Amino acid sequence: MASNSSSMGKGKISEDRETIIIIGAGVVGVSTAYFTVKQLSEKYADSARRPRVVLVEQCEPGCSASGKSGGFLARQWSDGTDTEQLAQFSYDLHAKLALEHNGKERWGYRPLDTFCAEIDRIPVRLAKQHKASHQRSEAESVVTSIEVIAPRTHRVSPATTLEYSRAETSDDDLQQISTHASIPVPDVGSVKAVPPETVPWLHTSVLTKLHQVGNNKNTAQVDPLKLTRVLLAEAKARGLETVRAKVIDICETTYRPPIIEFSVDNYQSKKEPLPDLLDIRGLSMAVQGSGPMDVSTNKPYIVLLDQGTDIPADKVVVACGAWATSCLRWEAFRDVSASQIPIQGLRVHYLLAKPKAPIPAQAVFAEINGTVYSGEDAIEIYPRPDGSVFVCGEALDDPEMPPHNPFEPVYSKRATGRLKQIVSDVSPALSFDVIQYGLACHLPVHARGIPVISKVPSSKGLYIAAGHGCWGILNGPATGMAVSELLLNGESTTLDLSNFRLDRWA
Numbered sequence: 001m002a003s004n005s006s007s008m009g010k011g012k013i014s015e016d017r018e019t020i021i022i023i024g025a026g027v028v029g030v031s032t033a034y035f036t037v038k039q040l041s042e043k044y045a046d047s048a049r050r051p052r053v054v055l056v057e058q059c060e061p062g063c064s065a066s067g068k069s070g071g072f073l074a075r076q077w078s079d080g081t082d083t084e085q086l087a088q089f090s091y092d093l094h095a096k097l098a099l100e101h102n103g104k105e106r107w108g109y110r111p112l113d114t115f116c117a118e119i120d121r122i123p124v125r126l127a128k129q130h131k132a133s134h135q136r137s138e139a140e141s142v143v144t145s146i147e148v149i150a151p152r153t154h155r156v157s158p159a160t161t162l163e164y165s166r167a168e169t170s171d172d173d174l175q176q177i178s179t180h181a182s183i184p185v186p187d188v189g190s191v192k193a194v195p196p197e198t199v200p201w202l203h204t205s206v207l208t209k210l211h212q213v214g215n216n217k218n219t220a221q222v223d224p225l226k227l228t229r230v231l232l233a234e235a236k237a238r239g240l241e242t243v244r245a246k247v248i249d250i251c252e253t254t255y256r257p258p259i260i261e262f263s264v265d266n267y268q269s270k271k272e273p274l275p276d277l278l279d280i281r282g283l284s285m286a287v288q289g290s291g292p293m294d295v296s297t298n299k300p301y302i303v304l305l306d307q308g309t310d311i312p313a314d315k316v317v318v319a320c321g322a323w324a325t326s327c328l329r330w331e332a333f334r335d336v337s338a339s340q341i342p343i344q345g346l347r348v349h350y351l352l353a354k355p356k357a358p359i360p361a362q363a364v365f366a367e368i369n370g371t372v373y374s375g376e377d378a379i380e381i382y383p384r385p386d387g388s389v390f391v392c393g394e395a396l397d398d399p400e401m402p403p404h405n406p407f408e409p410v411y412s413k414r415a416t417g418r419l420k421q422i423v424s425d426v427s428p429a430l431s432f433d434v435i436q437y438g439l440a441c442h443l444p445v446h447a448r449g450i451p452v453i454s455k456v457p458s459s460k461g462l463y464i465a466a467g468h469g470c471w472g473i474l475n476g477p478a479t480g481m482a483v484s485e486l487l488l489n490g491e492s493t494t495l496d497l498s499n500f501r502l503d504r505w506a
Helices: 027-043 084-101 124-132 224-237 265-269 280-288 321-329 413-426 469-489
Strands: 019-023 052-057 072-074 113-120 207-214 219-221 241-244 247-252 301-305 311-313 315-318 343-354 362-369 377-383 389-393 433-446 452-455 462-466
Touching (some): 019 301, 027 052, 027 469, 052 224, 052 311, 084 219, 207 362, 224 469, 247 321, 321 343, 377 413, 389 413, 433 469
Parallel strands (some): 019 052, 052 241, 315 462
Antiparallel strands (some): 072 219, 113 207, 452 462
């Protein structure tokens, strides 16, 4: 992303136009920026009168889950959940964007057939013997200091989605739900089985069941990194400004912090020494300085950056994915509680490979039984139009707070090696030359399985859009369109966002 000096210059931002700040250049933040500047360019012919839109990102566009996921799209797999309308609208929106911007060529958009496969990788009777001969030391398995190989929790069946249905679920029930690592496929009992030859690039000798769960009318794919960057380029062509910096704080310029009163009379009357830990002179200075922030701006917020010029703003959108809870440390978000945005990062491993022979447009969700490891393994395989194959799986079951630097390596050597071996075992066509190996990203998962897409109720112009989990690429464009409507019109006319409001779980 362009640096702040080339994008915005080092001077003070003009105060005469409304300024909208979007934090995070993943698919949600970029989509929000794209639809916002698109609406503004259509409304204001004179760019000098047009509100300013600034996208702030500390690393690169799509540097985490938005650039490191499979890019699978499904129109009906969220039916019956809180995200049904969001998913259906966004699936159709993907097709419209691809038609408008040549997505077939620019980001690999294409419909595809989708299958759910049950595979016996290694006979159960041989598992213990095989496992004993492949044990490794802990030192060989650990890659980074934050590495945690968590014990597997209760696995959710493939037919189960972890989003809430229309009926509310109690807090006690929440404790029994583990966040899904992979995309929950439809109930295979509702679809017919197909012969193994339908997916010829899988090992038929280990393939026990095969069901088609999607076709080119209701499932599709994109390259998410290319999608994110193309939308960013289109937004910049319409006037979007970009800043590469880390947000340190967001301050409300008219906020008056509570005045702390401390009486020293009692101590003086009793002739007792003042507490050593209290510096009365420092406290007095703090009280004298209480009041509105001393800044020369008529805007309600100031976005403080770790480098470059701080930005006065009228409205601010937090679209930081797994880093969304960073806003809890910012002054302007003081009324937002951790329970309202219980979003963490679920670490998922992936690899990108180029097979020896072309593979057709067939996505496969594979459940591998009888492995050398406890429980089951689940992987997702997505052949792409450019000839590469994206494979993901091996999620660590417990969500965690991601590192402050999204570029910090977080993959597990053990999990990545296991993923590669499983792929080799289930497909002769995937005896591949690896293009990228030893990779992982953090999916932004909400504890209740649904995203937050909402204005902060008590604020003048603060918004949060995050927590989309494994459906972030699917639902990113529709989320961006809805948030742009909130920013410019005060409400979303495209989607009903009541399921995603911030105060729903207060």
